[in-house]
């Protein structure tokens with residue numbers, strides 16, 4: 111057994127391929143309602159296959175990047191599955207732990223928490239992992255604990271737990287340029303700072319971003335970093351826009367194929383902007399990207415995120431969505447593509463204020479029309495969006511919420527799931543009164559019910575027509591159906607209470 | 615002892631004696647960064663609250679979308695700890711921000727000719 115001095119890991123809700131279905135991963139952001147916790151965990155985050163050293167065959171992409179950088183810099187580093195960490199407590203000197211949502215303070219976990227009043231399983235699972243014998247023992251033997259990832263900031267709200275776990279350092283931002291230096295200093299026993307926030311000037315250039323050494327969860331690979339749209343609530347947009355060259359994309363798909371991953375998720379904040387000019391998609395690079403992916407991958411191609419403006423612009427001007435779907439994406443193995451998109455608001459006034467370039471190259475006043483047209487284009491082409499809304503933004507007025515609700519009505523005919531995200535001040539999560547006080551205006555409740563009905567209607571349709579049809583996924587599919595029926599039943603029960611709230 | 619990301623940074627000694635106005639720190643930090651045209655900042659914290667509890671007071675600062683890198687180091691709570699920072703970073707660009715009434719810290723800063731500004735002056739006036 112090799113003596114890894116640097117071990118990179120996370121808890122089970124992250125170290126899982128969610129049965130090969132990214133959407134199922136969303137279940138980890140809620141509490142185990144309607145099912146026993148163990149069954150719920152199996153449904154949302156089953157264990158991954160590991161090799162003889164306890165290294166997962168698939169691991170989160172962010173952890174893969176850190177691993178690759180450290181290996182390239184000569185460290186004895188590896189990603190280890192949380193169940194196998196105990197094997198390395200005597201060799202590990204630096205224990206690195208990453209997560210998208212350590213304590214469930216991010217969306218949609220915080221919504222589920224507020225609505226149900228119960229802690230989501232990602233939070234419970236992560237805290238349990240940090241208190242596990244393996245982590246405690248590694249710390250007792252002197253390992254330095256470094257935590258990081260997009261949710262690093264959440265540790266600032268869990269200072270007692272930080273102390274309990276003996277976390278030595280929290281690092282936030284794109285770390286490729288700085289991580290080897292941090293680990294070297296940690297191994298040399300130097301005093302580490304408590305918090306490092308890597309700013310735009312220290313973000314890595316393309317040549318500093320390594321190629322992953324092992325497969326990523328569900329074949330996710332990055333095709334771009336940054337976003338030029340400049341929404342006010344988003345930190346991604348502060349970083350420079352970089353497109354990953356096709357050669358690197360090819361290498362990373364090959365890494366995944368070698369591990370038996372026959373699907374690919376193209377990851378970027380706006381995949382249709384790959385190789386584009388500013389906020390305008392350019393067909394050629396996007397087509398080349400898909401041509402490459404389809405040539406290499408027999409299974410499914412997915413996009414992580416795209417913008418609705420890019421969908422509309424690329425279809426209206428180049429028929430790009432229909433071309434991509436008919437020539438590259440849809441196949442005997444794939445009937446649809448899933449993608450995350452941001453609606454955020456249906457109010458042109460609010461759009462102008464908080465996300466003036468989200469509709470670009472169209473004017474912000476056209477935002478509701480851009481959303482509707484993009485949804486229609488996606489529906490026609492078997493693109494299924496999981497769309498977010500942001501409710502309760504500072505400066506939001508009742509008429510903004512009404513406009514959003516009207517937009518949701520107009521989106522009724524289009525296959526999609528819509529998830530409201532509450533703009534939640536920290537500290538509110540442990541205080542349900544705050545939620546009741548701030549989110550039971552009649553406009554909010556009306557909007558949320560519309561969203562819920564929309565999502566439940568289309569979720570059933572999607573499950574019926576497209577999702578989890580594979581033979582081996584039958585038990586998970588059955589459980590998911592059961593879970594959805596339970597949610598519907600629960601909602602049926604709470605609607606009268608909500609009506610009373612509105613009347614108050 | 616510093617990380618590569620700290621090289622060329624502007625150093626701010628933050629003496630957190632009392633509660634202070636978060637916005638004021640953010641504004642002050644921004645002012646210092648713009649005035650000195652720097653893109654990196656190291657906050658050296660002196661606070662009696664201990665590690666990592668003192669970070670509670672820096673939440674807003676760390677959660678605001680600063681367009682630069684930020685490193686936070688904790689040194690302790692005493693005048694000796696302050697002297698240690700000053701000696702180690704004497705040749706770097708540095709300013710101290712002092713919250714509340716901290717007479718002995720101010721004396722040390724003056725003794726070493728370190729520029730400092732008081733935070734929350736209006737709040738305590």
Ligand code: SF4
Pocket residue numbers: 337338339340341344345346347379417452465468
């Ligand atoms: S479009 Fe999305 S990624 Fe881009 S700035 Fe807006 S919220 Fe951020």
